[in-house]
Amino acid sequence: MKQVGNQLRTLRHSLSLSQAKLAELLGITQSSLNRYENGQSTPTVELFRKYADFFDVSMDYIFARCDEPQGKLYHYQPKVWKNAAEMEQFVEMCFDPKSPYYNRMKESVLRMFLENTDD
Structure with missing residues (x-):
């Protein structure tokens, strides 16, 4: 979760938001946001969705699976x-x-x- 926390922190910094301001915008406490960014706690799926929507990035990016905000594109073949x-x-x-x-x-x-x- 440390890597995910780093991604969340990087996203927040990209908009020059304080933890308190982003927590307010996401409807969570600043202490919870701090724990997420430090990898001490795991956000809910709903909160991950809020992050993805707010920052307009993919879950792949949030989960540090890629360096591209739009995420990985797969060629699905059954x-x-x-x-x-x-x-x-x-x-x-x-x-x-x-x-x-x-x-x-x-x-x-x-x-x-x-x-x-x-x-």
């Missing part, structure tokens, strides 16, 4: 897409085989899958 056989099985379950468009839809989805796995 695990089922990592295996072509599993993906084909998944697509089979998604469409009605009696549909006149079944083969076209299946081929389109599988083609998109193959395009995404080339990255």
